[in-house]
Amino acid sequence: MGSRIQLYFTKYKQDGFARTGSLKTWRREISTPTIWFGLSVIERYDFQHTVLSVNNAECFLANAYDLLSQDKNGERRRLIRDLATKMCFKCDSGGFQTTKRETKLTVKQVYSLQRELECDIAVQLDFPLNPQASRESNRTKIDRTLKNLEEVLAINDKLSILPVIHGYDKKMLDYALRKVGDILGHDPPAVGVGSLVPLLMTSKGSGRVGGKRRVIDTLIYIRQKLPETFLHVFGAGGTMAYLITFCGADSFDYVGWVQKAGYGVIQLPGVSDRFISKRKKRKTLSEEEKKKLLECACPACRQYSLSAFQDRSSHARLLRAIHNVYVYQTEIWRIRESIKEGTFREFVFERLKNSVWAPLLRYADTQLVRLGAYPSRYKKIDAYI
Numbered sequence: 001m002g003s004r005i006q007l008y009f010t011k012y013k014q015d016g017f018a019r020t021g022s023l024k025t026w027r028r029e030i031s032t033p034t035i036w037f038g039l040s041v042i043e044r045y046d047f048q049h050t051v052l053s054v055n056n057a058e059c060f061l062a063n064a065y066d067l068l069s070q071d072k073n074g075e076r077r078r079l080i081r082d083l084a085t086k087m088c089f090k091c092d093s094g095g096f097q098t099t100k101r102e103t104k105l106t107v108k109q110v111y112s113l114q115r116e117l118e119c120d121i122a123v124q125l126d127f128p129l130n131p132q133a134s135r136e137s138n139r140t141k142i143d144r145t146l147k148n149l150e151e152v153l154a155i156n157d158k159l160s161i162l163p164v165i166h167g168y169d170k171k172m173l174d175y176a177l178r179k180v181g182d183i184l185g186h187d188p189p190a191v192g193v194g195s196l197v198p199l200l201m202t203s204k205g206s207g208r209v210g211g212k213r214r215v216i217d218t219l220i221y222i223r224q225k226l227p228e229t230f231l232h233v234f235g236a237g238g239t240m241a242y243l244i245t246f247c248g249a250d251s252f253d254y255v256g257w258v259q260k261a262g263y264g265v266i267q268l269p270g271v272s273d274r275f276i277s278k279r280k281k282r283k284t285l286s287e288e289e290k291k292k293l294l295e296c297a298c299p300a301c302r303q304y305s306l307s308a309f310q311d312r313s314s315h316a317r318l319l320r321a322i323h324n325v326y327v328y329q330t331e332i333w334r335i336r337e338s339i340k341e342g343t344f345r346e347f348v349f350e351r352l353k354n355s356v357w358a359p360l361l362r363y364a365d366t367q368l369v370r371l372g373a374y375p376s377r378y379k380k381i382d383a384y385i
């Protein structure tokens with residue numbers, strides 16, 4: 001069946017709510033679950049090109065707002081074009097970036113840039129909700145997002161457009177999904193869900209709309225409602241990726257890798273940010289974690305000892321970035337593998353057993369059992385959490 005948004009999703013293997021699949025865009029096919037590495041507007045070309053290329057990253061993202069406002073000499077566009085020859089490129093609108101600024105983007109501005117860069121996925125211009133705002137005000141934002149979807153579909157002649165929905169409760173989600181369905185004439189084959197990440201971060205006002213558990217409930221709800229739809233979650237990378245995949249997400253972003261490498265952060269699967277050198281108020285690598293790092297097969301760890309990762313030099317920063325991106329890209333491959341084998345539930349509990357997300361994982365597991373995704377709660381749950 002054809003679709004006005006030029007996105008087609010095929011589900012392969014299902015394990016609980018987690019699944020593997022393939023998203024066909026106007027340009028290429030993308031295996032799922034997948035992670036999109038966000039480009040930085042200030043970091044130089046070579047650094048980003050090297051880190052993503054040596055790791056065979058599959059997908060990256062940039063946003064139209066940044067490119068329209070901070071790419072005077074065209075270097076970002078050059079980086080994007082070069083990377084896009086070998087990786088899939090999602091171009092976000094930057095609606096989220098403009099919410100706190102005076103700047104207003106138009107649908108045409110965003111689309112023209114997405115068209116010029118020939119992105120694999122063009123994310124529609126949307127208006128993220130504010131957990132502190134009134135229901136009416138958030139409803140107005142949902143309506144404006146829907147209007148933008150109609151507008152971009154009217155001018156689109158080629159690209160794959162990703163509709164974005166927002167909502168803090170079933171009523172708002174139902175409304176947004178019904179309207180998107182009306183616009184397309186069928187259920188959306190692919191959809192992005194926004195406004196969730198601030199809830200995971202316990203940002204101001206997030207308790208008012210249900211907090212972290214609401215993120216789990218929302219994902220599970222959308223997944224139940226649209227079991228065949230590709231579901232992207234904006235901004236939710238890092239260790240929370242395991243959790244949202246467990247709830248049925250097919251795709252997520254990881255935007256902090258450049259900055260984190262700059263701060264000195266080293267990442268390991270399922271472990272939150274760690275530092276090598278001791279300093280006040282930071283978590284340093286434990287002996288066990290250092291051992292894990294020694295076993296790492298990434299292009300940086302294979303060639304250099306841990307001391308080379310430590311200082312403030314640009315080389316150390318590059319090594320940290322290569323290692324961190326490797327960890328997340330290879331974890332995606334492991335996630336796909338474990339879903340295929342039907343062992344994803346064990347995998348996610350193992351990965352998050354020492355993580356801050358462990359209590360939320362237990363909550364998600366309870367919800368999935370209640371819905372019949374698994375016959376009973378995870379057998380070793382008490383040993384893990």
Ligand SMILES: [Zn+2]
Pocket residue numbers: 296297298299300301302323324326
């Ligand atoms: Zn490594």
